[in-house]
Amino acid sequence: MIDPGAIQQVKDAMRVEEVVGLFVNLKRKGPRYLGLCPFHNEKTPSFNVSPALGIFKCFGCAAAGDAISFLEKHEHLTYLEAIRWLAKHYNIALPEQETTPEQDTERSERESLGVVQNYALKWSMEQLWETEEGQRIGLAYFRERGFQDRTIRTFQLGYVPEGGDAFARAAATAGFDPDLLDKAGWTKRREDGSAWDFFAGRVTFPILGLSGSPVAFGARTLRGDKKLPKYFNSPESVLYNKSRSLYGLALARKAIAEQQLCYLVEGYTDVISLHQAGIANVVASSGTSLTADQVRLIKRYAKQVTILYDGDSAGIKASLRGMDLLLVEGLQVRAALFPDGEDPDSFARNRPSSEVASFLASAAKDVIAFKADLLLKEVGSDPMQRAAAIHEVVESIALVPDHVLRSLYVQECSRLFGVAEQALLSEMNKVLRQQRRKQFAVGEADPPAMDALPPAAQPPPENPGTKPQERELLRLVLNYGHREVGTLHTRIDASAETRPRTVAEWIFAELESEGMHVSDEAVHLALQHYRTLWAPDRSVDIKVYLDQAPEAMRMLASQLLVDPHVLSDNWKSKKIHVHREEEHLYNTVERSLLRYKERYTDELLEKNLKELEHADDDRQLELQQERMALQAFRRTLSGLSGRIIAG
Numbered sequence: 259m260i261d262p263g264a265i266q267q268v269k270d271a272m273r274v275e276e277v278v279g280l281f282v283n284l285k286r287k288g289p290r291y292l293g294l295c296p297f298h299n300e301k302t303p304s305f306n307v308s309p310a311l312g313i314f315k316c317f318g319c320a321a322a323g324d325a326i327s328f329l330e331k332h333e334h335l336t337y338l339e340a341i342r343w344l345a346k347h348y349n350i351a352l353p354e355q356e357t358t359p360e361q362d363t364e365r366s367e368r369e370s371l372g373v374v375q376n377y378a379l380k381w382s383m384e385q386l387w388e389t390e391e392g393q394r395i396g397l398a399y400f401r402e403r404g405f406q407d408r409t410i411r412t413f414q415l416g417y418v419p420e421g422g423d424a425f426a427r428a429a430a431t432a433g434f435d436p437d438l439l440d441k442a443g444w445t446k447r448r449e450d451g452s453a454w455d456f457f458a459g460r461v462t463f464p465i466l467g468l469s470g471s472p473v474a475f476g477a478r479t480l481r482g483d484k485k486l487p488k489y490f491n492s493p494e495s496v497l498y499n500k501s502r503s504l505y506g507l508a509l510a511r512k513a514i515a516e517q518q519l520c521y522l523v524e525g526y527t528d529v530i531s532l533h534q535a536g537i538a539n540v541v542a543s544s545g546t547s548l549t550a551d552q553v554r555l556i557k558r559y560a561k562q563v564t565i566l567y568d569g570d571s572a573g574i575k576a577s578l579r580g581m582d583l584l585l586v587e588g589l590q591v592r593a594a595l596f597p598d599g600e601d602p603d604s605f606a607r608n609r610p611s612s613e614v615a616s617f618l619a620s621a622a623k624d625v626i627a628f629k630a631d632l633l634l635k636e637v638g639s640d641p642m643q644r645a646a647a648i649h650e651v652v653e654s655i656a657l658v659p660d661h662v663l664r665s666l667y668v669q670e671c672s673r674l675f676g677v678a679e680q681a682l683l684s685e686m687n688k689v690l691r692q693q694r695r696k697q698f699a700v701g702e703a704d705p706p707a708m709d710a711l712p713p714a715a716q717p718p719p720e721n722p723g724t725k726p727q728e729r730e731l732l733r734l735v736l737n738y739g740h741r742e743v744g745t746l747h748t749r750i751d752a753s754a755e756t757r758p759r760t761v762a763e764w765i766f767a768e769l770e771s772e773g774m775h776v777s778d779e780a781v782h783l784a785l786q787h788y789r790t791l792w793a794p795d796r797s798v799d800i801k802v803y804l805d806q807a808p809e810a811m812r813m814l815a816s817q818l819l820v821d822p823h824v825l826s827d828n829w830k831s832k833k834i835h836v837h838r839e840e841e842h843l844y845n846t847v848e849r850s851l852l853r854y855k856e857r858y859t860d861e862l863l864e865k866n867l868k869e870l871e872h873a874d875d876d877r878q879l880e881l882q883q884e885r886m887a888l889q890a891f892r893r894t895l896s897g898l899s900g901r902i903i904a905g
């Protein structure tokens with residue numbers, strides 16, 4: 259396990275705005291950051307990050323937490339995986355105790371596969387740079403195709419010897435479980451159980467997860483044998499889902515977010531060559547045609563995508579579907595076609611960076627015009643084919659969610675095809691109606707435009723009991739626990755003493771004096787956690803509170819924390835509310851305590867009534883007496899709350 263001291267070191271080092279900023283395009287707004295929430299679909303940002311509190315919070319879907327819970331939620335990591343991720347990011351050594359092979363197998367498969375891929379990455383790079391065969395074959399190949407040594411190192415390219423089981427033997431010596439090597443895609447087994455290297459004689463292209471660790475590999479053969487597949491890829495695993503990963507994204511995402519533009523290419527080498535030519539905002543959907551998940555991944559970082567197509571138009575028609583996927587997601591899509599016979603790789607390799615950049619700038623065409631051009635070239639003057647081409651373009655336009663943009667496209671299309679705008683519009687309306695019908699057909703519903711996430715707003719339970727009031731009290735404790743409100747009268751011997759009383763002290767005392775039991779387990783634990791850190795004369799540091807709280811509690815607490823600066827602009831009414839609350843803390847606490855007591859008493863009354871229905875005579879008498887006492891207490895509370903509201 260990881261040393262707790264090191265975990266603390268990680269927590270001290272982590273900056274929520276930095277971590278979240280890697281995945282969400284954040285804009286600074288005064289003391290906070292604002293961006294589009296990655297956990298629900300939104301157009302106006304309501305996702306806030308507060309460096310001061312070390313938390314993020316979405317006012318749209320209530321997602322909230324710290325850097326660790328962000329990684330857990332966003333990257334689907336476990337707590338320990340998130341800690342490791344952060345340690346790597348902040349260059350903090352995590353001393354882990356030596357593990358036995360038995361303990362190794364107990365580790366989650368995901369972690370174990372990660373360890374294998376990391377080992378394989380290092381090993382394949384060593385083979386490339388430090389062995390005679392690697393230099394003579396692998397390195398020579400990369401250099402020959404124009405990759406500079408620095409580029410080869412940046413992309414961590416590697417080599418697997420031709421021998422057949424070099425990796426299998428090395429990994430066995432290093433103590434790896436053979437089954438795990440199979441799962442990671444590095445070895446295959448013969449009938450007799452002996453292992454052979456799946457990537458033997460190939461150069462390797464590691465595919466990195468967003469944390470920068472390898473999750474899979476692509477491997478290219480260097481033999482001229484046409485029967486061999488040019489590329490092999492790692493199989494999918496718990497670590498690697500090819501339809502949800504993009505080659506190069508770990509290296510490119512910063513540039514993509516900065517430029518708000520992502521270039522999309524086909525292969526590993528396209529990404530690498532363009533990167534070498536100074537175009538850093540480029541990714542490839544290698545190993546698969548573009549998927550909706552990949553599109554959403556891009557959308558996290560940029561609104562504009564330019565697809566770069568090879569010079570031969572054969573592949574283009576096949577990838578037109580990818581274009582549509584981008585349009586559906588509301589991205590601004592452009593496309594550029596490389597000159598005949600060139601692909602991004604060859605083009606970038608043979609030209610100075612400045613020429614590559616200016617070519618990309620000038621060749622990128624709006625995608626609808628691009629598609630229209632492409633189809634028009636094919637159909638010539640045949641009217642039937644022309645009509646079919648127009649219909650195809652209109653189908654793409656109909657996918658654009660923004661209706662203003664859609665009508666601009668219709669205008670453009672009308673100009674390109676020489677067809678009346680009105681005719682195109684009625685054609686498009688027909689397509690839209692069809693799409694809608696399809697969408698509402700049973701079982702055909704389009705998936706929501708988001709990654710699969712739990713729905714944000716769950717219907718409230720039938721009877722929430724005192725839970726909302728309990729949460730409110732916890733909220734007050736967390737936000738204003740150390741604030742002084744009113745005075746406390748203490749009686750020691752005969753002399754009365756007064757001293758300032760804090761919000762936490764007041765609430766804790768009231769809860770105790772009435773013998774009330776907090777029914778919500780999470781709230782109960784969160785309050786207790788606060789008490790362990792709290793003393794009447796000492797305020798609780800909320801950062802420490804969050805740091806030491808277990809996962810579930812951290813989530814709850816983050817949701818309840820209100821940083822006036824964290825509130826989003828379109829949350830004006832709440833801002834005013836917070837303002838008032840701070841000014842009238844005494845009233846707020848008093849009212850919240852009263853509401854809690856009222857609700858608590860109501861609950862007791864309900865329980866009493868239920869029991870009364872089935873009680874025997876003796877018990878009935880008892881219950882009726884209890885009922886009267888409760889009702890009297892309830893009236894007192896009503897009187898008090900009436901006074902408070904009136905005051």
Ligand SMILES: [Zn+2]
Pocket residue numbers: 295296297298305316317318319320321
């Ligand atoms: Zn949200």
